[in-house]
Amino acid sequence: MKVTITSQCMGDRNCNNLCPEVFEYDEDQLKSTVNFDEIPDQYKDVVRQAAAECGADAIEIEDDE
Numbered sequence: 001m002k003v004t005i006t007s008q009c010m011g012d013r014n015c016n017n018l019c020p021e022v023f024e025y026d027e028d029q030l031k032s033t034v035n036f037d038e039i040p041d042q043y044k045d046v047v048r049q050a051a052a053e054c055g056a057d058a059i060e061i062e063d064d065e
Contacts, residue, residue, distance in 0.1 A: 001039040002062040003047055005032050009058040015050040022047055031058075 003022070009031035015023040016032055022043050023032045039047050051059035 001044055001047070001064055002037065003034045003039055003051075004060045004062070005034060006058045006060060007031075008056045010056045012055060014053055014055070015059060018050045018053070019043060019046045023050065 005023075011025070011030050011032070013025055013032065016025050022035055022039060024035055025031075026033045036043075047059075048061065051061055
C-alpha cells in the first residue's frame, strides 16, 4: 500500500493525530506528509480510516492487494 497526500490537504492534522507513526505535519508546506514509501501492515487499517475521515479527501491510497 502506498499513500499520497494531495495538494487538497487543509492541514487540519486529523491524520497526524490518528496515526502519528505514518503521518507527519510539515510546518513549511503547511500540510501532512507520509513517513513511509510502503505502509507497514500494522498501520494499513488506521491509514484507511484516516483517508475515510479526511475532510478534504486529500489522502490517496494505492492498494497493492
